[in-house]
Amino acid sequence: MTSSYKVRLYKESDHDSVQKIFISGCREHIPTVFYNALRQPHIWLLLLTGLLLPLVTNGSILLSILGGCSVLVMIWYPGRDFFLFHARHGLVGDLKDIRKYYLEREGHCFWVVELEGEVVGMVAAIPFHASDEKIVELKRMFVASPHRGKGIAKLLCRTLIDYARKSGCNAVVLSTTTVQVNARRLYEKMGFKPTDTTEHNTLPMRLVRLTWVSYRYNISYNR
Numbered sequence: 001m002t003s004s005y006k007v008r009l010y011k012e013s014d015h016d017s018v019q020k021i022f023i024s025g026c027r028e029h030i031p032t033v034f035y036n037a038l039r040q041p042h043i044w045l046l047l048l049t050g051l052l053l054p055l056v057t058n059g060s061i062l063l064s065i066l067g068g069c070s071v072l073v074m075i076w077y078p079g080r081d082f083f084l085f086h087a088r089h090g091l092v093g094d095l096k097d098i099r100k101y102y103l104e105r106e107g108h109c110f111w112v113v114e115l116e117g118e119v120v121g122m123v124a125a126i127p128f129h130a131s132d133e134k135i136v137e138l139k140r141m142f143v144a145s146p147h148r149g150k151g152i153a154k155l156l157c158r159t160l161i162d163y164a165r166k167s168g169c170n171a172v173v174l175s176t177t178t179v180q181v182n183a184r185r186l187y188e189k190m191g192f193k194p195t196d197t198t199e200h201n202t203l204p205m206r207l208v209r210l211t212w213v214s215y216r217y218n219i220s221y222n223r
Contacts, residue, residue, distance in 0.1 A: 005120070005152055007159050010098055010110040017119035018112065019095060025142040026087035032179045033079025037208040047071045078204035079179075090140070094124075102126075107136070107167070111159055113143070113152050120147040123156040125163055128173050136164040138174040141183075153183075157190045165219050172217040177210055184213065192217045 010018070037043050050071035054063035094101045102110035102124055113121035121143040128135040138160050143152045164172045174192070176183050188194075192215035199211045 004115060005147075005150070005155065006114045007111050007155060008114060010103065010112050010122070012099060014112050014119050015098065018098065018122050019091060021119070021122060021142045021144050022090055022095060022140065023087050024145070026083045026090075028145070029083050029177070029179060030076075030080045033082070033208055033210055034076050036179050036210075037075045037079075040209055043071075043075060043207075046075075074204075075208055078208045079210060082205065082210060095140070109163060110140075111156065113147075113156065115147070120144045121152045121156055123160055125160050133170040134168060135171045135173055136160065136167065136169050138172055141174075153186050154190065157186070161190075161217060161219065165221070169219055171219055173215065175212050175214050178213055179210060184215075187215050187217075190217065 047068060050067035051064050054060055054067045098110055102108045107125075107127035109125045111123055112119045122140060123138065123142075124140040125136050126139055128137040138157070141153065141156055143156075161172055172192075173195075174187065176187070178184075178197075194213055195216045196214040197211055198214070199206060205211075
């Protein structure tokens with residue numbers, strides 16, 4: 001139930017809570033990328049090669065184990081580096097001074113969800129300039145893990161869509177990754193439609209099949 005949760009504009013006293021939720025949300029996707037990679041046939045082939053090649057060429061079980069472990073490390077690091085980079089980038093970028101970046105700039109906004117004085121979720125809006133249309137981009141939507149499954153993410157989505165509608169926008173857009181399955185399901189239930197998939201141009205990202213998915217929600221107006 002979301003009746004006890006309150007959506008409001010960000011204030012300075014929320015800063016530490018917002019950063020904590022953001023960092024935790026970024027880090028939790030790292031093992032997801034790893035486990036998703038382990039389901040890929042080419043990763044199994046690579047892992048078997050790492051295990052069997054040393055055994056066949058040297059007859060060494062130790063080298064075989066080390067070879068398999070090396071492959072596992074190789075597929076762990078792309079997701080780790082990707083999400084930790086985004087965490088660091090956010091902390092020194094827009095989330096360093098949220099009020100200045102979001103609340104003092106035209107077309108930008110930042111909301112939090114509060115429960116009994118505790119910040120448990122957040123979402124941000126920025127203008128999307130890669131189009132001639134007036135569009136808002138959904139950014140930084142995170143919900144603290146103990147409060148998921150209670151409709152908070154839907155509440156945040158509706159808040160941003162209402163903001164875009166009141167601002168006279170044509171649509172809301174967002175980007176997420178293929179491994180964020182629950183987020184993608186939520187967006188699609190809310191009426192967002194996938195518009196594009198973009199692969200990373202680096203070999204490690206291609207190896208673990210981590211790609212961007214873009215979504216769009218068209219805003220209708222009753223005439």
